[in-house]
Amino acid sequence: MEIINQMKLSFLSVPENEGFARVAVSAFAVQLNxxxxxxADIKTAVSEAVTNAIVHGYENQLGMVQIxxxxxxxxxxxxxxxxxxxxxxxxxKAMEPFFTTQPEKERSGMGFSVMQTFMDQVDVESKPGEGxxxxxxxRLRGAE
Amino acid sequence: MRHERKxxxxxxxxxxxxxxxxxxxVRRELDALIAQPGVKTLILDFGEMTxxxxxxxxxxxxxxxxxxxxxxxxxxxxxxxxVDKVFTLSGLRQVIQII
Numbered sequence: 001m002e003i004i005n006q007m008k009l010s011f012l013s014v015p016e017n018e019g020f021a022r023v024a025v026s027a028f029a030v031q032l033n034x035x036x037x038x039x040a041d042i043k044t045a046v047s048e049a050v051t052n053a054i055v056h057g058y059e060n061q062l063g064m065v066q067i068x069x070x071x072x073x074x075x076x077x078x079x080x081x082x083x084x085x086x087x088x089x090x091x092x093k094a095m096e097p098f099f100t101t102q103p104e105k106e107r108s109g110m111g112f113s114v115m116q117t118f119m120d121q122v123d124v125e126s127k128p129g130e131g132x133x134x135x136x137x138x139r140l141r142g143a144e
Numbered sequence: 145m146r147h148e149r150k151x152x153x154x155x156x157x158x159x160x161x162x163x164x165x166x167x168x169x170v171r172r173e174l175d176a177l178i179a180q181p182g183v184k185t186l187i188l189d190f191g192e193m194t195x196x197x198x199x200x201x202x203x204x205x206x207x208x209x210x211x212x213x214x215x216x217x218x219x220x221x222x223x224x225x226x227v228d229k230v231f232t233l234s235g236l237r238q239v240i241q242i243i
Contacts, residue, residue, distance in 0.1 A: 051199060106171070117229075
């Protein structure tokens with residue numbers, strides 16, 4: 001299977017960039033002619049991953065968030081959202097619905113659940129003190 | 145944020161995108177509305193809202209808890225499909241009335 005296009009986006013971990021990131025990724029994904037519903041799903045999943053990097057990875061300190069996007073010839077969009085923040089000590093726990101380390105800030109704890117629902121596949125790699133990479137895949141073309 | 149007051153109900157019209165970036169401002173404006181004397185029902189109108197992620201769920205849940213603690217309620221209306229999907233996934237349909 002071959003990659004037909006790819007891009008890399010790097011931006012500062014400020015909340016203003018959440019909207020920029022989801023619009024940039026959805027504009028890139030348009031090349032696979034997804035439906036509007038699929039684009040809305042992608043924007044939502046990207047928003048969750050980037051918000052997690054800003055809020056939890058960097059804890060609102062400044063760092064760089066990177067998004068790599070790949071379009072595969074079989075119609076699959078692959079996204080890697082990476083930060084070099086504090087990392088996640090217990091990934092399984094972090095991915096449980098409604099789990100949040102910041103309930104006092106009205107965080108819903110639904111970020112990973114939204115990503116898992118809106119994308120076909122979500123994998124998380126993280127090392128405490130080194131950062132987190134969220135890998136997401138969604139088929140945009142050729143789905144039965 | 146545009147709003148309408150009818151009796152004990154106040155309707156807030158959320159516009160644009162509700163994400164982590166905008167959540168703090170929306171939260172502040174909603175809290176000012178429900179702090180008005182005599183408000184028993186907060187109606188969130190999402191007809192002009194183009195995007196919401198789980199940060200919006202946190203805002204809605206927070207206002208729901210606040211209204212419930214004072215014997216009031218929260219309702220929502222005019223959700224688009226994307227917002228409805230996030231809303232449903234979070235389980236908010238079980239506690240918040242859609243009108």
